[in-house]
Amino acid sequence: MAGKFKAFVRLRFAEILLAFLVLFSGILLGFSSGGFVVNFSKLGFSVVSLVQKGAGAVVSSVTGVVTSVRDIAVLQKEYQELSEKLKDYEYMRRSNVEIRKENERLREQLQFAAEIEYKNIPAQIIGRDPDNLYSGITINKGARSGIKKGFPVIAIQSGNVGVVGKVVIAGLDTSLVMPIYDTKCNISARIQNTRDIGIVSGNGSYSSPLNLRYIRKRVFDSLNHGDIIVTSGENGNYVKDIPIGRISKITVLDYDSSLEIELEPAIDFLRLENVLVVDQKNLNDKPLEARK
Template sequence: MASKHSFKFGLSEFLLIGFVVFSGIMLAFHSGGFVVNFQQVGFTALSSMQKGVSAVASGIGDTFNAVKELARLREENKELTERLKNYEILQRSNTDIKKENERLKEQLGFSLSLQEKNYPAQIISRNPDSLYSAFTINKGSRHGIRKNMPVLAIQGGIVGLVGKVVTVGALTSLVMPIYDSKCSVSARIQNTRDIGLVTGDGSVDSPLNMTYIKKRVLDELQVGDLIVTSGESGNFMGDIPIGSISDIKVLDYDSSLSIKVMPVIDFSRIEMVIVSDLHEMNVK
């Protein structure tokens, strides 16, 4: 039967091992090895922590600065947007003022070309019951306006007949335009000097009608001929432009020509008019 061998530490072996370990430790401390290693480990740990803290602090600082910059940019954008809006409003206002000045200059220039009394006026309302068939001006009897006084206007440097005053109040007056179906104007074809009657059909968009021009003058007429007031009706002075011929038709059942006249004044855009003294006014 084989015998079992066992290894047991005796006191002498244990003391030997302890002495060797103790000697190694003392030698290490004496050489400074453990101190240096502990310092390196501590420095590495501390520096890593400081680096992490610094990175976090730097990130927070950058984020805070970015938020501040974004807020500043938003405020600046808002201010610039408001400035641009104000600039656009100012530009529109300047444009409107320039257009108004141009219109007033036209009216003033025309007024100065008239020898006798005239009264510049502004249209302040139109008849709601019949679109553009009548309109109210801001001048009345206190300003010298009387019933049946002719009303003129100027557009694009062209003087044209608008209508006549039919009702006069203290501060305002009602004007009946020449395209009203109740308005009739004694008119003359400027080239041939033939006289007829110009009437409207009540629509601002429709041409005027000229009647009582004999067929015998057909060959002397052409589209574009100017139609002016004759001055023979007692309501309008002579040679004020009314419009131009836009169409000529021969009717078998009528001895007169059917002539369409396009007004020289665009009534849908008219804003200012001039009321003139019929008895004393002459146009240069």
């Protein structure tokens, strides 16, 4: 039995050796005939190219991300710069609008100032004090400009002329004006269409109506809402025929012989910026052509 096993092993070994020799001979034959040649240079190049391609894709991707981030930063900077320029433009536009409006107001005031018979001094409001003794309005002109206590103050707004008040304190470079809505202000007034005369006084606030007193009941049927009340010019306190306000309410009181009349001021004091202080003792020195 042992002899048979050894014979079998020798046979299998011979077969394996034969197969190996046949395979080895085929390989040698392939190399020698050039039909089976492995180009290691080409193989290495392919591998390296593949690696380079992958690396290039990665680098390209990273570069694209970096470029995008940089572009975003540039866009943000440009956006901020444009936003600042837009703010500057808006500021300049608003400033130009304000300048045009101011020029229109000043042009209107200068034209009106040239048409007034008496000498007048243009001034600008620089302060308001509702707690003052006279609910005062402070203007930027005083005695140095020729202003004196008692001078009437008028203004023009959107083409409409109106009484503002009168000077009660004249400093060197500023003056205090008592407005017509002050309770201590009394103006001799006249109803423009009926020519009836009365006294206009204030209620202490620019938002409150003015009062017109001493108008007889018998003229009630001749009055209408919106009728203009003007200065009478009597006593020389105010320039004649300057509008004070318009009738807004008429009340008939049984126990009084006079009508109770409320007026809406001709001047919007909340929007008032510039005024004219009138010197009724001296005529306007502007050329007559400028006052026509």
